[in-house]
Structure formats: structure tokens, C-alpha cells
Amino acid sequence: xxxxxxxxxxxxxxxxxxxxxxxxxxxxxxxxxxxxxxxxxxxxxxxxxxxxxxxxxxxxxxxxxxxxxxxxxxxxxxxxxxxxxxxxxxxxxxxxxxxxxxxxxxxxxxxxxxxxxxxxxxxxxxxxxxxxxxxxxxxxxxxxxxxxxxxxxxxxxxxxxxxxxxxxxxxxxxxxxxxxxxxxxxxxxxxxxxxxxxxxxxxxxxxxxxxxxxxxxxxxxxxxxxxxxxxxxxxxxxxxxxxxxxxxxxxxxxxxxxxxxxxxxxxxxxxxxxxxxxxxxxxxxxxxxxxxxxxxxxxxxxxxxxxxxxxxxxxxxxxxxxxxxxxxxxxxxxxxxxxxxxxxxxxxxxxxxxxxxxxxxxxxxxxxxxxxxxxxxxxxxxxxxxxxxxxxxxxxxxxxxxxxxxxxxxxxxxxxxxxxxxxxxxxxxxxxxxxxxxxxxxxx
Amino acid sequence: xxxxxxxxxxxxxxxxxxxxxxxxxxxxxxxxxxxxxxxxxxxxxxxxxxxxxxxxxxxxxxxxxxxxxxxxxxxxxxxxxxxxxxxxxxxxxxxxxxxxxxxxxxxxxxxxxxxxxxxxxxxxxxxxxxxxxxxxxxxxxxxxxxxxxxxxxxxxxxxxxxxxxxxxxxxxxxxxxxxxxxxxxxxxxxxxxxxxxxxxxxxxxxxxxxxxxxxxxxxxxxxxxxxxxxxxxxxxxxxxxxxxxxxxxxxxxxxxxxxxxxxxxxxxxxxxxxxxxxxxxxxxxxxxxxxxxxxxxxxxxxxxxxxxxxxxxxxxxxxxxxxxxxxxxxxxxxxxxxxxxxxxxxxxxxxxxxxxxxxxxxxxxxxxxxxxxxxxxxxxxxxxxxxxxxxxxxxxxxxxxxxxxxxxxxxxxxxxxxxxxxxxxxxxxxxxxxxxxxxxxxxx
Numbered sequence: 001x002x003x004x005x006x007x008x009x010x011x012x013x014x015x016x017x018x019x020x021x022x023x024x025x026x027x028x029x030x031x032x033x034x035x036x037x038x039x040x041x042x043x044x045x046x047x048x049x050x051x052x053x054x055x056x057x058x059x060x061x062x063x064x065x066x067x068x069x070x071x072x073x074x075x076x077x078x079x080x081x082x083x084x085x086x087x088x089x090x091x092x093x094x095x096x097x098x099x100x101x102x103x104x105x106x107x108x109x110x111x112x113x114x115x116x117x118x119x120x121x122x123x124x125x126x127x128x129x130x131x132x133x134x135x136x137x138x139x140x141x142x143x144x145x146x147x148x149x150x151x152x153x154x155x156x157x158x159x160x161x162x163x164x165x166x167x168x169x170x171x172x173x174x175x176x177x178x179x180x181x182x183x184x185x186x187x188x189x190x191x192x193x194x195x196x197x198x199x200x201x202x203x204x205x206x207x208x209x210x211x212x213x214x215x216x217x218x219x220x221x222x223x224x225x226x227x228x229x230x231x232x233x234x235x236x237x238x239x240x241x242x243x244x245x246x247x248x249x250x251x252x253x254x255x256x257x258x259x260x261x262x263x264x265x266x267x268x269x270x271x272x273x274x275x276x277x278x279x280x281x282x283x284x285x286x287x288x289x290x291x292x293x294x295x296x297x298x299x300x301x302x303x304x305x306x307x308x309x310x311x312x313x314x315x316x317x318x319x320x321x322x323x324x325x326x327x328x329x330x331x332x333x334x335x336x337x338x339x340x341x342x343x344x345x346x347x348x349x350x351x352x353x354x355x356x357x358x359x360x361x362x363x364x365x366x367x368x369x370x371x372x373x374x375x376x377x378x379x380x381x382x383x384x385x386x387x388x389x390x391x392x393x394x395x396x397x398x399x400x401x402x403x404x405x406x407x408x409x410x411x412x413x414x415x416x417x418x419x420x421x422x423x424x425x426x427x428x429x430x431x432x433x434x435x436x437x438x439x440x441x442x443x444x
Numbered sequence: 445x446x447x448x449x450x451x452x453x454x455x456x457x458x459x460x461x462x463x464x465x466x467x468x469x470x471x472x473x474x475x476x477x478x479x480x481x482x483x484x485x486x487x488x489x490x491x492x493x494x495x496x497x498x499x500x501x502x503x504x505x506x507x508x509x510x511x512x513x514x515x516x517x518x519x520x521x522x523x524x525x526x527x528x529x530x531x532x533x534x535x536x537x538x539x540x541x542x543x544x545x546x547x548x549x550x551x552x553x554x555x556x557x558x559x560x561x562x563x564x565x566x567x568x569x570x571x572x573x574x575x576x577x578x579x580x581x582x583x584x585x586x587x588x589x590x591x592x593x594x595x596x597x598x599x600x601x602x603x604x605x606x607x608x609x610x611x612x613x614x615x616x617x618x619x620x621x622x623x624x625x626x627x628x629x630x631x632x633x634x635x636x637x638x639x640x641x642x643x644x645x646x647x648x649x650x651x652x653x654x655x656x657x658x659x660x661x662x663x664x665x666x667x668x669x670x671x672x673x674x675x676x677x678x679x680x681x682x683x684x685x686x687x688x689x690x691x692x693x694x695x696x697x698x699x700x701x702x703x704x705x706x707x708x709x710x711x712x713x714x715x716x717x718x719x720x721x722x723x724x725x726x727x728x729x730x731x732x733x734x735x736x737x738x739x740x741x742x743x744x745x746x747x748x749x750x751x752x753x754x755x756x757x758x759x760x761x762x763x764x765x766x767x768x769x770x771x772x773x774x775x776x777x778x779x780x781x782x783x784x785x786x787x788x789x790x791x792x793x794x795x796x797x798x799x800x801x802x803x804x805x806x807x808x809x810x811x812x813x814x815x816x817x818x819x820x821x822x823x824x825x826x827x828x829x830x831x832x833x834x835x836x837x838x839x840x841x842x843x844x845x846x847x848x849x850x851x852x853x854x855x856x857x858x859x860x861x862x863x864x865x866x867x868x869x870x871x872x873x874x875x876x877x878x879x880x881x882x883x884x885x886x887x888x
Contacts, residue, residue: 003464015812017789017819017839020447024553025469025539045487045509046498047543054490054498065489085786085836087822095469095539099491109468124823126801262805342529345461357570361706368459375461378531379568392529395461 001339002111002328005142006093009113009322012138013091018115021090023072025097030060031075032067041098041108042067065097069114070279070319074308077118077315086120087127093324110326114301116319118308123316128283128303129255129267135287135299135320136266146335147327148290150298152259153215153270155284156252157302159226160271162245163211166235167204173278174198179212180274183296207233212272218260219253222269251283281305285320292334298327341394344438345375346431347413348390349399353380359401363411366426367399372436374399387416396435399424445783446555446772449586450537453557453766456582457535462559465534467516469541474504475519476511485542485552486511509541513558514723514763518752521562521759530564531571537768554770558745560763562752567760572727572747573699573711579731579743579764580710590779591771592734594742596703597659597714599728600696601746603670604715606689607655610679611648617722618642623656624718627740651677656716662704663697666713695727725749729764736778742771785838788882789819790875791857792834793843797824803845807855810870811843816880818843831860840879843868 010020032042043065046054054062066072069092077088091114098108115134117127132152139150160179161172169175178193187209194205210229216222226249227237235242252269259267275284281304286297301320308315332338347367349360357380364374375395377386390398400412413429414421430436454464476486487509490498498506510516513536521532535558542552559578561571576596583594604623605616613619622637631653638649654673660666670693671681679686696713703711719728725748730741745764752759776782791811793804801820808818819839821830834842844856854867859879874880 002466014788015815015817016808017787017792017817019787019837022446026541026553042492043489044492044495045489045543048486048488048503048508049543051488051503052499055496059492059495064492085833089819097470099489099493109470119822126798130805258802261802262809343461343463344458348461354570358702358705361574364460365706371459373459373461375533376574378563389529393463 001145001332002324004339005145005324005328005331006111006113008141009093009138009324010091012134012141013115016089016134016137018089018091018134021076021092022094023066023069023076023092025065025095026063027066027072027075028060029058029062029064032064032071033060034071041100043097043099067096067098069094069096069112069321070116070304070307073114073116073118073317073319074315077308077317078310081120081310081313081315087117087123088119089115089117091115111324113322113324114319116301116317118315118317120315121313123303123305123318125251125254126258127318128251129258131301131318131320132255132267132285132287133259133263135322136263139287139299139322142327142331145331147331148292148335150287150289151265152267152285152287152299153273154252154255154267155269155271155273156248156282157280157284158282159245159248159252160211160274162241162243162248163226163230163235164208166230166239166241166245167207167233169198169200169204169208171198175200175208176274179208179272182212182272214269214271216269217256217265219257222253222256223249226271248282255283275300275302279304279307281316283318287320289330292330295326295330298323298330339394339438341396341438343375343393343395345373345393345395346436347372347374347397347399348386348393348395349374349376349401350383350386351377351380352401352403356380356401360399363399363401363426367429370427372431387414390416397431399426445589445776446768448783449589449768449772449775450555450557452585453537453582453768454535456578456585457559460533460578460581462533462535462578465520465536466538467510467513467520467536469509469539470507471510471516471519472504473502473506473508476508476515477504478515485544487541487543511540511542513538513540513556513765514560514748514751517558517560517562517761517763518759521752521761522754525564525754525757525759531561531567532563533559533561535559555768557766557768558763560745560761562759562761564759565757567747567749567762569695569698570702571762572695573702575745575762575764576699576711576729576731577703577707579766580707583731583743583766586771586775589775591775592736592779594731594733595709596711596729596731596743597717598696598699598711599713599715599717600692600726601724601728602726603689603692603696604655604718606685606687606692607670607674607679608652610674610683610685610689611651611677613642613644613648613652615642619644619652620718623652623716626656626716658713658715660713661700661709663701666697666700667693670715692726699727719744719746723748723751725760727762731764733774736774739770739774742767742774783838783882785840785882787819787837787839789817789837789839790880791816791818791841791843792830792837792839793818793820793845794827794830795821795824796845796847800824800845804843807843807845807870811873814871816875831858834860841875843870 045063093113096112100108164175175198178190182190191205194200214225256269273284273286280302284302287299299322303318305316349363351357351360360376364376367374387398396417398414402409402411410423413424489507537557540556544552608619619642622634626634635649638644658669700713717728717730724746728746731743743766747762749760793807795801795804804820808820811818840861842858846853846855857868858865
């Protein structure tokens with residue numbers, strides 16, 4: 001199931017010209033610790049021989065497991081900058097790990113599916129709408145597996161920061177951190193925290209929450225609502241703070257208008273989107289599924305201008321990441337997706353007796369040579385037991401090699417779902433299309 | 445490159461009815477430490493918060509990274525025994541880790557590709573020839589990427605143990621461990637070690653080395669050579685030791701004869717094959733490539749009857765494992781395999797000016813909808829620069845949308861490899877077959 005989803009995503013990413021890379025799971029502590037906020041969830045490694053001496057090595061010099069694919073990408077880009085074609089568009093689907101207490105019995109190990117574009121020095125803005133659209137296109141393809149419609153909610157850090165500064169606030173990171181909690185703890189709690197933790201006045205806190213309530217699906221409406229709010233709160237529209245906000249507003253306007261033109265309803269502006277990570281410098285995205293509010297964002301990302309640097313050279317990037325394990329789990333449990341069968345085999349070739357196993361193997365060989373996945377019965381058990389084995393594996397066809405060596409008659413094949421049994425030749429027989437491949441279906 | 449190899453293996457495994465599974469990379473120390481011998485190479489994990497307190501937890505209760513896919517399979521089978529169809533045929537391609545000193549700068553992280561069949565209580569012997577043949581078939585498919593011909597060398601633990609015991613030796617594990625060093629340190633060194641470490645007399649050591657010299661590609665020759673050696677060394681052919689050896693000899697005879705019938709030259713008996721791991725109880729396999737002696741075995745495995753147990757219930761298995769990373773590295777460096785291009789894109793759509801980017805995006809959309817991977821130029825730079833970008837990515841075609849909005853004329857597409865430029869319509873144009881997909885070629 002997860003494999004089929006990965007195959008689909010990879011196909012979409014490659015159709016869009018993204019290059020697949022894989023980075024090692026083990027990175028240097030110094031590289032993993034750069035990012036700050038999630039660093040507490042890192043798993044550090046030690047060799048069995050080092051038990052008792054782990055702490056002799058400073059954390060920065062120890063090894064750890066990567067906790068996302070963005071930090072490894074920035075390391076990779078800097079290391080290979082001489083050989084990479086920029087802008088470098090890459091897809092990457094790998095496991096990541098977050099350190100959790102083992103006694104909780106949960107292994108925090110999951111698959112992320114990322115796309116990013118990284119430029120050398122500069123990165124054109126058009127990628128900030130193209131990447132969320134590639135992700136929406138990929139998620140759209142997953143609807144055949146029962147996934148509901150996905151909508152990207154976009155915001156821009158410059159817009160938020162310019163607005164907050166225009167209000168007179170200074171602890172921008174703090175405000176973003178509290179706003180990020182809106183869905184979890186509600187507006188009243190956030191307002192209190194803005195006052196108690198970020199030095200906001202009640203009026204400033206109120207203005208921050210009003211900003212967070214703005215959504216828009218077209219640029220015109222977005223501009224009207226944002227400028228209206230700036231006027232109400234007396235933000236100087238000739239000042240530097242508004243100029244900063246305006247930069248973000250222009251990008252966000254471009255994003256929603258362009259997305260609406262290409263795929264209406266796929267991307268909306270939603271000014272409460274904050275994103276916890278501090279490396280984003282412009283656009284930020286979260287993605288929600290219709291009717292799956294409790295799931296939260298399933299695909300997040302943004303633009304980061306300063307994550308990868310080499311001396312004075314910068315590698316600005318923009319990217320999004322799907323939390324794939326969570327998504328697949330949702331598809332299996334809530335959307336009711338199921339694999340059509342356990343085994344990839346389409347046919348189980350029966351074995352009449354162990355002496356004739358070679359005949360059954362030869363039938364299987366001929367079927368496989370024509371691309372039809374085939375298994376051979378494990379033992380020459382009673383026929384009922386062989387059919388039961390096929391049934392347990394979900395294999396739809398059981399093949400009966402011609403039983404009588406003195407009779408040159410045809411083999412037979414039985415569809416154990418429909419019960420139909422016909423004469424068949426391993427060199428030419430084809431399964432019915434509906435039974436040909438292991439597929440994913442949904443009962444939702 | 446590695447991805448193409450993985451895709452090919454997976455296709456072969458699924459054609460043969462193997463079920464793909466994935467197990468978590470993180471296992472309990474107690475589960476990892478069962479196997480003994482390679483346990484010294486385990487990476488243990490600790491959370492960042494635990495730094496300085498790692499040793500408070502006994503190793504068995506800590507978490508570690510899996511170092512192969514066989515130990516996790518045995519854990520998986522026991523955990524899911526109620527739901528699995530037995531015999532359970534599974535393929536698994538995942539990263540594994542071996543703890544190495546970090547200062548060596550080598551991250552011992554690599555991909556293994558395994559197939560195994562696990563039975564419940566019993567497991568028919570025919571799988572002991574079928575599994576190596578599936579692997580040979582899979583490796584045969586990789587010859588299009590420049591891989592030389594592969595030959596499986598098979599032996600049987602019972603044959604070796606019966607022979608050693610028949611000679612009067614008792615430290616069987618010790619003898620196997622020394623014999624396993626033959627290719628590395630040579631016969632003279634091994635003979636000394638057998639005497640000094642395993643309590644062998646010089647004559648017993650000589651007999652062990654003579655056994656290790658026996659190879660055969662058909663069962664008759666194998667039986668003759670083995671029995672001949674038993675006679676020379678006065679092994680009692682009516683005794684228990686020979687009876688044990690005979691069991692292994694029968695299985696090995698079946699394997700080479702059946703393999704010779706189905707795929708001549710694919711599997712030979714080679715009685716020096718010992719395998720370091722102590723959990724093998726019957727057949728053992730190693731696989732060598734023609735002309736790649738220094739590479740050593742690229743695909744190893746065997747039969748293990750006691751690895752997975754649940755109370756008194758046993759789950760005997762047989763399986764083989766390809767060391768994929770090493771194999772791919774060999775293919776890239778020695779066999780000269782290269783990807784036909786860096787980017788999966790077949791076409792780069794040029795952009796005349798940023799205002800018309802939407803037209804170029806629309807061309808790309810139409811191509812992708814027909815399964816043709818397409819990228820769009822990052823910026824409306826000079827045409828030469830756009831073509832250079834395509835060239836750097838190895839993208840063979842550059843598409844020129846009709847430049848003049850007042851002229852309803854056709855688009856054009858240029859093959860930048862051949863220089864040919866033709867009129868083209870994004871709804872119907874097809875790339876030449878040779879340029880259509882990213883492929884792997886070999887200059888060997």
C-alpha cells in the first residue's frame with residue numbers, strides 16, 4: 001500500500017522533472033543541531049563497544065539519525081555545489097526518525113516525501129506557486145486510493161512580520177510561535193500568551209488574531225482585507241514595516257491568483273499559517289484534507305533563503321514535505337483503502353505430486369516470462385488445501401497442469417473468485433484485467 | 445541508478461510471487477543481540493536528552509538499528525504468525541547499518557535486497573533450489589546494466605559437520621570459522637589455525653582442506669568426490685556422522701541437478717563455502733561474479749531452522765541477501781554503468797519572457813498528461829543559456845512555444861543531441877524512443 005503511494009508520488013515528481021536523490025540517514029551531530037527547535041527529538045548513535053563511554057564525545061561530533069529531509073538537502077547541496085545543475089529540483093522519499101522515549105513503545109520512524117528547488121544565489125519566485133501545485137497534483141492522484149481533496153493554505157513570513165512590526169511588536173518569533181498554536185488552544189489562550197509571553201498589549205494581541213482570521217482565494221480580496229486591517233490598526237503604509245509586509249503580500253497574491261488560474265480551489269491564502277520552524281523566510285504552506293480536520297496538515301513547507309550557505313554564497317530554496325506514513329495510515333483506516341490481495345502473484349500453479357513439480361515450475365516460468373506474476377503451490381497437498389492457500393494469499397487464479405502424461409490435452413485454469421474454469425495455454429492465456437494486478441481499492 | 449536496480453529486483457521478486465514487506469529500522473537490543481557474531485557492529489540509539497545517562501539502561505533494553513533483514517524477519521514472523529500465510533514468501537529491500545568508528549569517516553549504511561521463504565513447523569526442500577534460482581534470474585536481469593554473469597556456490601552445513609565429526613573433530617563452529625577465511629589468508633594459514641585453535645591434528649586439518657577443494661556442477665560428480673574423500677579418510681559410512689553428512693549431500697545433489705536442468709551453469713557445489721553466521725543449519729550460498737574476484741560474494745544466504753521460534757513452534761526459513769550498495773558501486777565504477785541523463789525530464793520547455801511563462805507551463809502540462817516528463821526553463825534567460833541548462837541536466841529536447849501571439853503557427857522542438865528541429869504539437873508529439881526515458885547504459 002505504502003509502496004503504491006510512493007510509486008505514484010515518484011511518477012508525478014519525475015514527470016515534473018524533479019531528480020531523485022537519497023542521502024544517508026546518519027548525519028553529523030553538528031549538522032543536525034543547526035536547526036534548533038526540533039533538536040530535542042534527535043536520536044544519537046553509539047557503537048556497542050562505546051557503551052559507558054558515549055559522553056566522552058561532544059554531541060556535535062557524534063552521529064545521529066536525520067529527523068527531516070530538508071537539513072540533509074542543505075548539507076548535500078553545499079557538498080555537491082560544484083556538480084549540481086542549479087536551480088536544482090529534487091525529490092526525496094526516505095525514512096526519518098524522531099527520538100521518543102522508548103518506554104512509550106512508539107518507534108518514531110516514518111517516511112517523508114519531499115520536493116524542493118534550490119537555487120544558487122537567487123531563486124525565481126515562480127517556484128513558490130509551482131511547487132505547491134506539483135504537490136496538489138500528486139495528492140490528487142492519490143484520490144483513487146480514497147484520499148479526500150487536499151487544499152494548500154499559504155501565508156508569507158514577511159507579510160506577518162511586517163504587520164507585527166507595524167503594530168509595534170518586536171518578538172516576531174515569539175508571536176509566530178503562539179499563533180501557530182491557534183488550532184490547538186484557541187484564540188483566547190493565544191491572546192493571553194501573546195500578552196504574557198511576547199509583550200503585546202491586548203490591542204496588539206487582538207490585531208494579531210484578526211490577521212490570523214484572514215483567508216482569501218483570490219489576490220484582489222486578499223489585498224483588500226489585508227490593507228483594510230492595516231488601516232484599522234493605523235499601520236503606516238509608507239513605512240518600512242508595511243513595505244516588508246507588501247513584499248510578502250505581493251508574493252502571496254501571485255501564488256493564489258496563479259494557482260486559481262491553473263487549478264481553481266487548490267491553494268488559498270490563510271494568514272494564520274505560521275509554521276513552527278524558524279528557517280522559513282517567505283512563503284509558508286500547510287495542506288489540509290476535506291473532512292479530516294483532526295489529521296492536521298499533511299504536507300507542509302516553505303521558502304528558506306538562509307538554510308544552506310557556503311561562505312558568503314547562499315542557496316535559497318523552496319520545498320514541501322508530505323508526512324507519508326501518517327497519510328497512508330489515514331488512507332488505510334479512515335478512507336478504507338485496502339490492497340486487492342496480499343500476494344503480488346496472479347496465478348498459483350497447482351502441483352499434483354512432488355515428482356511433477358518441474359512441470360508446474362515450467363508453467364510458472366512461461367507465465368512470468370510474459371509478465372504474469374505466478375507462484376507454485378508449496379507442496380503437493382490435496383487440491384482443496386492448495387486452493388485454500390491461494391485464497392489466503394488472495395491469488396485469484398489456480399492453474400492445473402494437464403494431469404495425465406499420456407494425454408496431450410490442455411491445462412486448465414480456475415478463477416477461484418468467480419468459479420469459472422477454462423482450458424488454457426501458459427504461452428497465451430491472459431488474466432481478466434480486473435484480476436491482473438495487485439491494486440489498491442477503497443470502500444469509502 | 446540504485447533506484448533502477450531496485451525496481452528491477454522488485455519486479456523479478458513480485459513476478460515470482462514474493463510479498464514485499466518493510467520492517468522498522470529500529471529494533472530492541474534484546475532482539476538484535478540474539479544473533480551473536482556481528483553484534484559488535486550494532487549501532488545503539490539514545491535520545492539527545494539522555495546524553496550522559498545512556499548507560500543507565502541495559503543494552504538489551506535499549507534501541508538499536510538493524511544490521512541485516514533476516515533478524516527483523518524472524519521477529520516479524522513470530523509477531524504476525526497468526527495472520528501470515530505459510531509458507532510466507534517475502535522480499536524486502538531496505539537500508540541496514542553496521543556500527544563503525546566515526547573517525548574513520550565511513551558511514552556503514554547500505555541497502556540489502558533479501559528474499560526468504562519461512563514455513564510454519566516445516567519447510568519443503570524444493571525452496572532450497574528455487575530461491576537461489578530466483579536470485580540468479582534477478583542478477584541475470586542486471587546484466588543489461590553491465591553486471592557480469594553470476595554463479596551461486598552452494599554447500600550444506602550438515603555435510604561439513606558430518607564430515608568433520610567423522611574425522612573426529614568436535615569444535616565444528618571453530619572449524620567453519622577458520623575455513624571461512626580460506627580466500628583471505630590461504631590454505632597454509634588456515635591449516636595452522638585449525639591445529640592451534642580447533643584442536644585438529646595435521647591430518648585432520650589436511651582432510652578439512654581437501655573437503656574445501658571439492659567443487660562439482662552435477663550431483664553424480666559431487667557424490668563420487670565426497671564419498672571418495674570419506675573413504676580416503678576412513679570415515680565410517682554406516683555411522684551417525686556419515687548419515688548426517690549424507691543428509692546434506694542429498695540436498696546439495698538435488699540443488700545442483702535441479703539448477704543444472706533449469707539454468708545450466710547457474711549453481712555449483714563448492715564445499716569450501718562456510719558462511720560466518722551461526723544460525724544456518726543446512727544449505728549455505730555465496731554468489732560470485734565472473735571476473736570480479738576481489739568483490740567477493742555479492743549475494744549470500746542459507747537455510748536456518750531455528751532462528752525464529754515461539755515456544756516449541758519453529759519457523760524454518762531459507763533466504764538470500766544481495767549487498768545492493770556494494771553491487772551498484774561495482775556496476776558504476778567497474779562495469780561502467782551510467783545513467784543516460786541526470787534529469788528524468790525528456791523535454792525542457794523554453795520561456796521567451798516571464799509574462800509568457802504560463803504558455804510554457806501549459807505546454808509542459810500537456811506533455812506530462814501524456815506521460816512525457818517535462819521541465820520548464822527556470823528563467824527567461826537568453827536562449828543559449830536555457831539550452832545549456834537542458835544540456836547540463838542531460839535533457840535531450842528543448843521545446844520552443846510559438847513566439848508570436850499574432851501568428852497561429854506551430855511550436856517547434858529541437859533535439860539538442862542530434863540538432864534536428866521540427867514543428868511539433870504538445871498534444872501529439874512523441875520523443876524518439878531512444879531519448880524517451882532516463883535509462884542506464886554501460887560502456888563496458
